[in-house]
Amino acid sequence: MKNYSFIISLCFLLVSSTLISQNTSEDSLMLRKIFTKALTEGKSYDWLDYLSNQIGSRLSGSLEAENAVKYTEEELKQLGVDKVWLQPVMVPKWTRGFKEYAYIETLSGETTVTDICALGGSVPTPNLGIKAEVVEVKGLEDLAMLGKDKIEGKIVFFNRPMDASLISTFEAYGGAVDQRSRGAAEASKYGAVGVLVRSMNLRLDDFPHAGAMNYGDTPTNQRIPAASISTNGAEYLSNLLSLQPNLKFYYKLNCKTFDDVQSYNVIGEITGSEQPDKYIVVGGHLDSWDLGDGSHDDGAGCVQSMEVLRILKEIGYKPKHTLRVVLFMNEENGLRGGLKYAEEAKRKNEKHLLALESDAGGFTPRGFSFESNAATLAQVRSWAPLFKPYNIHLFEKGHGGADIGPLAENAEVLAGLRPDSQRYFDYHHAANDTFDAVNKRELELGAASMASLVYLFDKYGTK
Known part of the structure; x- marks a missing residue:
C-alpha cells in the first residue's frame, strides 16, 4: 500500500513538472513573439512622432489636448479593437x-x-x-x-x-x-x-x-x-x-486661470473571451505641460499602452479578460481623468484584475513596481526567468501610478512600468522634453514589456 501511494505521488509530481515545463516553454515563446512584433513592426514610435511633432504640447483644456483626443481615438479605431469611446471629464484650464x-x-x-x-x-x-x-x-x-x-x-x-x-x-x-x-x-x-x-x-x-x-x-x-x-x-x-x-x-x-472645460479620457478595449466583465487596464496620461511636446511625459506611456492592445491583437492572442487602454486626461494639474475613470468604474461595479501605468518616460525598461498582496508579488517574481532574456530584472513592491491610484479599492493589482530613471528628470516638465529625446528601440522595449506582463496576468490571474 505504501509503495502504491509513493507511485501515485511520484506520478503526480512528474505530471506537474511536465505541465510547468510546458507552460514555461509556451510562455517563453509568447514573450519572444511579443518582443519581436514590437521591435520589428512597432507603431509606438510613429504614433509618438505625430503626437509630438504634429500636435505638440497638450496642456489640459488646450486645443492641442483636444486634437490629441481626436487623433488617438481615430488610431484606436483603426486598430479594429472591439470598442472605442470617449469618457467625458471636466478639466482645469490654465494658460501661460x-x-x-x-x-x-x-x-x-x-x-x-x-x-x-x-x-x-x-x-x-x-x-x-x-x-x-x-x-x-x-x-x-x-x-x-x-x-x-x-x-x-x-x-x-x-x-x-x-x-x-x-x-x-x-x-x-x-x-x-x-x-x-x-x-x-x-x-x-x-x-x-x-x-x-x-x-x-x-x-x-x-x-x-x-x-x-x-x-x-x-x-x-x-x-x-x-x-x-x-x-x-x-x-x-x-x-x-x-x-x-x-x-x-x-x-x-x-498666466491666467479660466473656468473648467470639457475634455475626455480616450478608451479602447478588446472583449475578454472567458471573463469579459473583469478588466485589465493599461494606460498613460494624454495631457502634458506646455514647454516641450511631452514626448517622455507622457506621450511615451500613451503610445506604449496603445501598442499593448495592437501587439496582442495582431499576434492573434485571445484574452480571457477584457483588455482596456485608457489615455487619461489631466494628470499634470488635477488628476481629473484618473478620478473620473475610477468613479465610473465604481458606479458600474467594474472589477479590475490589473491596472498598469507607464508614466516614467520612454527609457530602457528595467521592470515593474507593484501594489499587491504578498502572494501575487511572489507569483510575479516567479516570472522573472521569462523576462531575463530582455534584461528586465526589477519586480518590487512600490507605487503603481498616479492615474491608476484612484482604482486602488477596485483593482487586485496596481503596477507601474519602471524604465531606467537616471535621465528622466533632465527632461521632466521642461522645454527639452521633445521627440528627439526618445530612443525608438527603448520605447518599443517598454511596450513589449508591458504587453508581456498583461499576457501573464491574463493567463494566470492573481493569488
Whole structure:
C-alpha cells in the first residue's frame, strides 16, 4: 500500500513538472513573439512622432489636448479593437500667456536676465511685474525659523536641490517637490510677495521646469505668483546672494486661470473571451505641460499602452479578460481623468484584475513596481526567468501610478512600468522634453514589456 501511494505521488509530481515545463516553454515563446512584433513592426514610435511633432504640447483644456483626443481615438479605431469611446471629464484650464521675463539686479544697478517659467496654477504678477529683495531658504521649515520680519515684502527663493546621493531619482524628486507644490501657499503666510523654486532637476542646465503648485485654502487676494528657475539660474542667484544679500529680483508672469472645460479620457478595449466583465487596464496620461511636446511625459506611456492592445491583437492572442487602454486626461494639474475613470468604474461595479501605468518616460525598461498582496508579488517574481532574456530584472513592491491610484479599492493589482530613471528628470516638465529625446528601440522595449506582463496576468490571474 505504501509503495502504491509513493507511485501515485511520484506520478503526480512528474505530471506537474511536465505541465510547468510546458507552460514555461509556451510562455517563453509568447514573450519572444511579443518582443519581436514590437521591435520589428512597432507603431509606438510613429504614433509618438505625430503626437509630438504634429500636435505638440497638450496642456489640459488646450486645443492641442483636444486634437490629441481626436487623433488617438481615430488610431484606436483603426486598430479594429472591439470598442472605442470617449469618457467625458471636466478639466482645469490654465494658460501661460506671453513668455515670462526675469532678471537679477545687483546693488550697482547691473541686470542679468534669468531663465524662469510660471508654475502651473500660479496667479500672474501685477501688470508691471514684481521687483523685491530675495530671501533664500532650503525648505518649507525654514520659513518659520526666519519669521515674518525677515520674509514680508520679499521674494522667497526655495533652493533645496534634489538629493544626488539617491540612486532612485523618483525618491530624490519626492524629497524636493514639496517646495514647488506648497511653497507659495506657505510663503504667503509670512507676507512674501512671490516665490522662486529651484527646478526639479539633477542636472545643471538652463531649462526651468514647470509642474503643478496649489494654494490650498489661501484666500484669493493673498495668493502670490510662483515661478521655477533653472538649476543654473538657481546656482548663480544663490552665489550672488552670498555676496550681495540685498540684491533685487524682477519677474513678470502673464498666466491666467479660466473656468473648467470639457475634455475626455480616450478608451479602447478588446472583449475578454472567458471573463469579459473583469478588466485589465493599461494606460498613460494624454495631457502634458506646455514647454516641450511631452514626448517622455507622457506621450511615451500613451503610445506604449496603445501598442499593448495592437501587439496582442495582431499576434492573434485571445484574452480571457477584457483588455482596456485608457489615455487619461489631466494628470499634470488635477488628476481629473484618473478620478473620473475610477468613479465610473465604481458606479458600474467594474472589477479590475490589473491596472498598469507607464508614466516614467520612454527609457530602457528595467521592470515593474507593484501594489499587491504578498502572494501575487511572489507569483510575479516567479516570472522573472521569462523576462531575463530582455534584461528586465526589477519586480518590487512600490507605487503603481498616479492615474491608476484612484482604482486602488477596485483593482487586485496596481503596477507601474519602471524604465531606467537616471535621465528622466533632465527632461521632466521642461522645454527639452521633445521627440528627439526618445530612443525608438527603448520605447518599443517598454511596450513589449508591458504587453508581456498583461499576457501573464491574463493567463494566470492573481493569488
